[in-house]
Amino acid sequence: MPQGTQTPPQDPIHQHDRGLPQLLAIMRRLRDPETGCPWDVEQTFATIAPYTIEEAYEVADAIERNAMDELQGELGDLLLQVVFHAQIAEEAGHFSFVDVADEVATKMISRHPHVFGDESRDKSADQQTRDWEKVKAAERAAKGATGVLDDVAVGLPALLRALKLQKRAARVGFDWPSTDQVLAKIQEEAAELVEARDTLGPDEIEEEMGDLLFVMANLSRHMGVDPEAALRRANAKFTRRFGAIETALKQRGKTPEQSNLEEMDALWDAAKAAEKAAKRAATAPPADPGTKA
Structure with a gap:
């Protein structure tokens, strides 16, 4: 080191206790009006909310892809959103991060008396679900939410909210007894959609x-299928098969724009058949080593 030069002082944040204490300290510094980051200082609950939703979906995406090497980072990004909202709230005098953690801890203890209280754990999963709903109903009543659907969040993605509304209504008996009625309702709604297409605006x-x-979401619920997971699977299938179309066209010296529906439809069918054949081969029982080909 040249004579007369000095090592720049290291920011105290580097000596802070690691983990959550350091993350909370970082957010306080970022939000400091005098020395913080101008972008972070300007943010509000409303401007940060879209990022919160995005980060939650990225967590779900990493789980869906079984990308464990990415999940840690995505969970950290989602945690940062909680810390960010809590810091904004604390500055406004609403609540702090500790208040957030305390409230959810109290809620979990209250909703699990068979773990943290004197209730027996010797009960079925269905009974535990019914007990859970009783506790949540009491919590809703304490908040003044007396209607069955009062506190189903309006800001949820529409498909998820539909599922929650249907589950909540079903708990009080407002539900079809079997999938037959749901399927009949789908036919009815499909006919009304055709009529609207032909005669209405x-x-x-x-x-x-x-x-x-x-109603399609309701059918998923009745059949024990997560509609979000089912649709993600269909999206992945479409992406995979359309990619096969693009690959086949490239081998012919074409792009999709240079092709036509008839050709691409035939390539789609070929990709579909290849996937089904591969699936059958993967699930077929192993050949008896004593038999000859």
Whole structure:
């Protein structure tokens, strides 16, 4: 080191206790009006909310892809969103991060008396679910939410909210007894959508499409299928098969724009057949080593 030079002082944040204490300290520094980051200082609950939703989806995406090497970072990004909102709230005098943690801890203890209280753990999963709902109903009543659907968050993705509304209504007996009635309702709603397409305007078409999607979510619930997971799977399948179309066209010296529907449809069918054949081969029982080919 040249004579007369000095090592720049290291920021105290580097000596802070690691983990959550350091993260909370970082956010306080970022939000400091005098010395913080101008972008972070300007943020509000509303401007940060879209990032919170995005980070939650990225966590779900990493789990869906079984990308454990990415999940740690994505969970950290989601935790940062909680810390960010809590810091904004503390500055406004609403609550702190400790208050957030205390409230959810109290809630978990209250909702698990068979673990943290004197209730027996010797009960079925169905009974535990019913007990859980009783506790949550009492919590809703304490908040003044007396209606069955009062506290189903409006800001949820529409498909998820539809599922939650249906589950909540089903708990009080407002539900079809079997999938037969749900399937009949789908046929009814599909017919009404066709009628709207042929005789009505865009607003009515949108309404009927919403009704059909709502019943489809209900069918998923009745059949024990997570509609979000099912749709993600269908999206992945479409992406995979369309990629096969692009690959086949490239081998022919073409792009999709240079092709036509008939050719691409035939390539789609070929990709579909290849996937099914591969799936059958993967699930077929192993050949008896004593037999000859």
